[in-house]
Structure formats: structure tokens, C-alpha cells
Amino acid sequence: MGRGAVTTAPHIILSSGLGSCVVVTLYDTKRKLGGLAHIMLPDSISLNGSHPAYKCADTAIATLIKELRSMRASPRDMVAKLVGGAKMFLSSDDFGPGIGGQNILSVKRILTRRRIPVIAENTGGNYGRSVEFYLDSGKVMVRAIGRENMEI
Amino acid sequence: MNDKKQLLSTEQADFLTEMMNIGAGNAATALTQVLQCRVDIGIPRVLVIADVQELSILTSPSLPVVCARMGMVGDVSGGLFLIVPEEQKEDLIRLAEQAVWGAGQSWRAGLTSQESDDLKLSVIAEIGNIVAGVYLTAVHDFCKLNIYHTVPTVATDMVQALLDESLVRLSRQVQYIIVVENEFMVEEKLIRIFLVMIPSVESVNILVNSIGQARMAMVKDGG
Numbered sequence: 001m002g003r004g005a006v007t008t009a010p011h012i013i014l015s016s017g018l019g020s021c022v023v024v025t026l027y028d029t030k031r032k033l034g035g036l037a038h039i040m041l042p043d044s045i046s047l048n049g050s051h052p053a054y055k056c057a058d059t060a061i062a063t064l065i066k067e068l069r070s071m072r073a074s075p076r077d078m079v080a081k082l083v084g085g086a087k088m089f090l091s092s093d094d095f096g097p098g099i100g101g102q103n104i105l106s107v108k109r110i111l112t113r114r115r116i117p118v119i120a121e122n123t124g125g126n127y128g129r130s131v132e133f134y135l136d137s138g139k140v141m142v143r144a145i146g147r148e149n150m151e152i
Numbered sequence: 153m154n155d156k157k158q159l160l161s162t163e164q165a166d167f168l169t170e171m172m173n174i175g176a177g178n179a180a181t182a183l184t185q186v187l188q189c190r191v192d193i194g195i196p197r198v199l200v201i202a203d204v205q206e207l208s209i210l211t212s213p214s215l216p217v218v219c220a221r222m223g224m225v226g227d228v229s230g231g232l233f234l235i236v237p238e239e240q241k242e243d244l245i246r247l248a249e250q251a252v253w254g255a256g257q258s259w260r261a262g263l264t265s266q267e268s269d270d271l272k273l274s275v276i277a278e279i280g281n282i283v284a285g286v287y288l289t290a291v292h293d294f295c296k297l298n299i300y301h302t303v304p305t306v307a308t309d310m311v312q313a314l315l316d317e318s319l320v321r322l323s324r325q326v327q328y329i330i331v332v333e334n335e336f337m338v339e340e341k342l343i344r345i346f347l348v349m350i351p352s353v354e355s356v357n358i359l360v361n362s363i364g365q366a367r368m369a370m371v372k373d374g375g
Contacts, residue, residue: 001316089221145309
């Protein structure tokens, strides 16, 4: 939670136990390298003081892109995938999309601004997910309890 | 990075452990009544963690669990979770069924699997209700804090997935999470129950001050 990593093919990046958090993967299709961030919050504005960069959507995506650039990736060749953003408990006392929904909206808005297309997503719902990001193909495997694995 | 200062002194942490020990005793008594059989307890493990990552000391983040989520209101606000690992859920439900209907009976005969699952979750919600209540009673007895919990909602999934929204919502600044790991022996079955308290940022100081004062009072009384 609130962490991220960048690496090259043929590595795999894992992230497990996503509820309302969102995983965004960025993949440079030409150079076969990419990164993953496990984002907890839609923005860093409400946070006081310093915080881990990967915790919030805005700083997490900026950090991912910076790290990938330093590995000679080009944002022009990057594609994004999103996983998570669920609403785990259905209760009468909180309406609306919840943190999960806000996280997804925020990540999409930031990616649009940076002109990185979201080519696949597995988001929303009321169940948790785990993610495996394969750097050789850019594929993302999504696992959930009691559901079939989904490759996106 | 987060300011990771120790929330409690060693003495205060011992006091918290003692308080939760009494809570576990209360919980065992309550479970004895609910399950209609002998319940033995181990000494609970109490941890105050200051970072979500440290949850992984206790369990894998993807451990399948059933979780009753409640809110805390009153002197201390925040979130309260009762968590039972999925492998022990069926044991707990079977024991509860047995207590109500007698050995080998089931109230689920003739129900669809959906209805049966809903009933199972409702059993966990009720147990969550009872156990959370007796823990908060222990907190009240020690610290004179009136904390009430709201009606539980229950879900089954990976433990971290169930907690992350509340962790984010309640603790945008420094995160303190109180985790109590209980082990109950019921009819030779080991049942692990985790109680997770996430005090809101505004409540952390109230809780810490009350623990400090209550401990000092106890030290004085003890002469």
C-alpha cells in the first residue's frame, strides 16, 4: 500500500490486497519497461507535510513517469492500465463512490492531462484484487477471491 | 515520511495490553454464553502500529478473512473491525449453530446457498457486535471513556482490501492502528480473532491521555 516500483522485462511486479486503493501500471511498449504504483488517495492536497510519493495519485504518477524517464522510457510510448478502486462495504451511512471511485477518477484525469491512454481497466465493484504486472508483455493479471483470474 | 514517534511509553503500552487482556477475558465469557461451551483464551498480542506496512507483521495482506466493520462514536471516534480468518469462519459458525440448534443440526436446511451465506455473515456480524461491545466495556472500565460502536456491516475478502478504505479515510496524517490478536480455544478448535481499532486523528490524543491518566491513578492506588 502506498508504494511503487519500476523495472524492466522479464520481471514481474506484484501488489496484493487492493480494496479502495488503485493500482496504475505504466508500460513503455517499445522499450519493454514499466512501473506500478499502489495509490491510496486521490490527491495530496489534503495531506499536511511530506508523505510517501506513491501514496497519492498526483505525486505517484509524477514519480512513476520521472523514474521511467530516467530509465530512458518515453511518455509518448506509454500505456496505462488500472485495477482496483472497489467499495468493499455496502452500508447505508456512506453514499457516493467512496475513496475508490475518487481514486479512479483522479488517476484518469491525471493520465488524460499527461496524454497517456488507459488501454484496459478492471475497477469498481465490491471485491478485493491482487495484481501481477508482467514486464515482458505489459500484461496485467488480476486475481480475486472466488472469481476467475482476469488478464487485462 | 510519517512521523514515527512512539505513541505510548513502555508503561502505557503495558497498560494497554492489560486493558485488552481484560477485554479478551470479557470476550471469552461472552463467547461462552453465545456458543454454549467452554472457551479458553491465550494471552492476546497487542500491537500499536504507526504504518500500514506493518500490518504485514501479523498476516499476509491477501489473507482471506471475514470482517465485521463498525464505527466508534463517543469520546473516541474512528473505525473498529473484528476479523476472523476464513479458515476459522466455518468452525465459528458451526459452533454458533450447535449452540442454538443442538449438535449436528443446521438452521440452514432448505435455504439457497445465497440465503445461507447471508445468514453466515449475519452470525459473524452478531459475534462482532458482542465482542466489540465487551472490549469497549474494558476500555470504559479502565479509562473512563465512553465509546459506542455502530451496527456492523460484514464482508469477506482479502484482509488488506477490507481495511484500506478506512485506513485512508481515518488517518490522512500519522496513522496509529491498535491491533489485538486473540486466540480462543473452543472445543479443541483454535479460533483467531483480530480486533483492529483505528482511532481518528482527533481521537488519538484523547485515547493516549486517558491511558496515561488511568495508569497513573492505578499506580497511586497500588501505593
